[in-house]
Amino acid sequence: MEYGTDVKNRVKRIEGQLRGLTKMMDENKECRDVVTQMTAVRNALDRTAAVIVSQNLEQCIREEKQNGESTEDLVKEAVDLLVKSR
Template sequence: MEYDTKMINRMKRIEGQVRGVIKMMEEQKDCRDVVTQMSAVRSSIDRAAAVVVSKNLEQCIREAQTEEDSEAVINEAVNLLIKSR
């Protein structure tokens, strides 16, 4: 799978969020604020994983030779999404 600029930028934003959480911890910010930001990071990661899986699924289905191949690819994608949770 080819990762486009949008996906790379999304991951860089997540990296910035993580750095923000670390800074909050270093500054001894309130735990509720830190956890709120950690939840935002988790949500961003979950959305990014869903985009990667869906794009990969679309590509794999287009390349699948038979209906059985497509079904196997779909099952694998669903398992990846479940595993990422």
């Protein structure tokens, strides 16, 4: 699968959030603020995983339909991937 600029930019933003988290810890910021930042990073990762799965699913469904094959297993696999990522 080819990853687009939008997905790569999401990952770069997450990387920046992680650097910010490390800086917060180095500066002994409040627990509440650190955990809030961790939650933001986790949510950003979850959203990025969802984007990747949905883009891949869309592409795979098109290919399966062109080949006349069932797409049911693909959808189940995509849902399983999303569930596992949480």
